[in-house]
Amino acid sequence: MEITVKVNGKQVTREVEGRTTLSTFLREDLSLTGTHIGCDTSGCGACTVHVDGKAVKSCTLLAGQVDGCEVKTIEGLAENGKMHPLQDSFKEKHGLQCGFCTPGMIMLVSDFLETNPSPSEDEIRHALEGNFCRCTGYHNIVAAIKDAAETMSA
């Protein structure tokens, strides 16, 4: 089937198989390899992207389902060469180590902070429930999110 999607602000039209997931479409067809695949049961969240502004796990969605939608991936988060505050805070607070879960984390939280701009630690930890990090023990991810929330609401 043919789909037309606006990805990181650019319109693309591609032929895809019915079974192609959004994550595979982004990685294989568009070479946007910042979206990672860490599992096969929607359990790890490494593939999180925005579809029409909402964070979704792109391995759980078929490419065909996003026909006509706007998709934003980690590659499209920085605007005009300026990093998103979360990207800065993750660096500042050492919220990443191997980097594999990082794009999913940031895409998830950039949506979360839209709905809850000044979350408590408990709220942050609950918001992260669907995304695994095996390196950081989440300690510095939580610190980075607090830091970004402060920057963004300042």
Place this chain on the structure above:
Amino acid sequence: MSFIGKSVKRIEDKRFLTGKGKYTDDIKLVGMTHAHIVRSPYAHAKVLSIDTAAAKAHDGVVAVFVGSDIEGIVGVPTGWQVNFKNGDTMKEPAHPLLVRDNVRHVGDAVAVVIAETKEIARDAADLVEVDYDVMDAVTDPKKATAPGAPQVHPDAPNNICFDWELGNPVEEVDAALASAHHVTTLEFINQRMIPNAMEPRSAIGHYDDALDKYTLYTSTQNPHLIRLLLCAFVLGIPEHKVRIVSHDVGGGFGSKIFHYTEEALMVWVSKQINRPVKWTSDRSEAFMTDAHGRDHVTTANMGFDKDGKIVALKSDTFANMGAYLATFAPAVPTYLHGTLLQGLYTTPLINVNVVAAFTHTNSVDAYRGAGRPEATYLLERLIDLGALEMDMDPAELRKKNFIPAFDGIEQPGYQTQVALQYDSGDYQPVLDKALEMVGYEDFRAEQKKSLENGKLLGIGFSTYVEACGIAPSAVVGALGARAGLFESAQVRVQPTGKVSVYTGSHSHGQGHETTFVQVVADKLGIPMEDVDLIHGDSDAVAFGMGTYGSRSLAVGGSAIVKSIEKVLEKGAKIAAHKLEASVDDLDYAEGKWTVKGTDRSIAFGDVSLTAYVPHDYPADLEPGLDFSSFYDPANFTYPFGCHIAIVEIDKETGKVKLKRFIAVDDVGNVINPMIVDGQIHGGLAQGIGQALLEGAIYDEGGQLINGSYMDYTMPRADDLPSFEIDRTVTPCPHNPLGVKGAGEAGCIGSTPAVVNAVIDALWKAGHKVKDIQMPMTSERVWNAMNN
């Protein structure tokens, strides 16, 4: 310019934060094909026949291979040989790339399908018909050695790989235990863990027939060792014709140290089809085939005199090897576990026995800490339980038994009863600091009070010592290592004074691109922007032994320092020539050589330019400024620390809530505190995960029944508190940076602290339970309280 000791933000972060990291599965090569491996659904079965006709006929399939197609290739070897205590050689059955006769664990590779796309390969793999004759399986290492147990390999009777012993004669230890005032006995299982690096393993084989050269892109912690094993032991291809590339690797935790069959298989397949071929594990495959960790069944006894001094320790362990020996497997329960059973106590008599057993399960090898968490768990459970049984304070009991402080310079290193000699240690300050952070006396008062209100609070301690940077080569060779355990580094000063550093260490989250650059910039007195680190490519880096065992900075960093010293020594000769002074009259600081007592100086960049444009140059000196070094350490390094957990147990449900976690670690000198803290945090989460949440479950038939993220409970953000951490600094006396290693400490210390806290809570509430099997689920804790 001083960078050592500063929390410099990481250089590597930018690419990860913008989605530009380059993991193996991100690589696309022209003409690349895709592999899917057909794996056994049974733990133990004879392969009667494999019908690949339908798969081969499927549109888009390039080739299908089975075990009998791989002529003359025995399989992947193990890297350590540990012998029986009677001197007999350990049993070392072959680990074939694709099985030829029997499958020996769920996930054993039976066939590989190569196709134009990943999806076609998977579709066609479903068409491969394998006829199995299913047999009984055994998964428990103790049961595996019992008479009549199903046999994994015909040439390993009773499934015993080796039966190994270390320490004082068992008769002496038994006698001391028999006459001890009190003996604490514990039988426990240190359960099997699944490492779960977030990036699934991936390997791309690329044979270039025009150059007769092979490239293997692989997600490994250990590129050069993979090349050595692949070339010399598996495929028999010349080492200079093989390049191993491991760009960004998404976590390892031990599971990516080893040379896996899939790596050799992709290289071999690529030669057969003369095209590149990629295999990327899905998570389900990762659960089945990434080497697992721990899995010990242990009985241990600790004897005390009437004052609480430990008089003897005896431990008997059955260690699960899985069906095949992975690269470090024999070393983990022996030289990385038995040798650590002195702990930080003055125990005068120690006997350790380890029986390593084959079972119908996936291979077991090093997982974060590798043997040392098992040793710490054994010791720290025993001493905490001993304190409860003798009605003594667990902190005081430890203090009574601590080895007195020694710095390894003024005072000699501490010779243990179990082969190792500790380099330096000062144990009481970490405990004192942790007690202060936790507010120990207040906590005990709160605990008593909360019990009156029906709440179960508990505190658990763990004081540990571990051994990092496995070395030196001569010693590990004597212990059965089939490789040296040094590290290499090259510091290449470019003509303009910019520096490229090549290291054999491998970074997969540890931040070497920052820490190593801090060391180089600091020692050379130049900006960090002027230094770049290159790793993970065997064509760029001369040699390497990879990253594991918290060895990178202690061994790899030391090799870099050696090269820097050579650069500065030669640079001084050039500077002396240019300044018309004697080398002895020069000082080097802030990136320039200065004639002592004058303002005459020459900058580092001018010296390097002179080295490459040697018009006016010392007569007896070669041009260039580029040095390689190999560093083989004098000893292991021995970090230590104290971890304290505070838990609250819900009486009605048995649910354990980890309320606080305090860790005071001493990892020697610290180059980047921010990164060291991050390493500790991550280790803590994995250690706490073992205590409360994680564990592989094989059923009796050998099926892994929690092989997905819906079933295997890895810690999520809301399972953990924020950690309270601090450190003391006792420098390593035998390496130039005085560093010890921080990668595993968090994981080694934390597990027993959590379990001890739960046991403490139960005892204080009147439930005198000795052990709760990890992970301590609500069900298990509830049963412990109610049965």
Place this chain on the structure above:
Amino acid sequence: MKLNGDHVLKAPRNVVWDMLMNPDQLVKITPGISELNKRDETNYEAVSEVKIGPVKGKFKGDLELKDLVKPESFTLVVTQQSKIGNVKADVVIHLDEVGNGDTQITFDGNAQMSGLLARTGARVVSGVANSLTKQFFEAFDKEIELMNT
């Protein structure tokens, strides 16, 4: 996994026995089964489609009736293969007369699973088995009711 339970059917033992031995009846009442082809008196080929928690598969394999003691008991041996894993089950079934012309069916056995089914389905499979058993007996009750009217 253990499989056991019992159920009282409102039909005499001989009738229940005959229904259990009749493939057309069995296809009607067994959830998920789409085909049951008789090979001989005690061996059938079975095709079924079952969703077990997160995984769904089309199963194909054998169904054997063993140790037949008419009309009291028999053993059912089921071997089913699928792309998501295989199942082997051994179940002993007893039929007892419990008065009023009713028959109690008691079953007791073991099922072993392999592959993806074991890895990702094991957590929920006993729940699935219970609900399938429930559906089976409900359908059985209905068939008997139909027969009696």
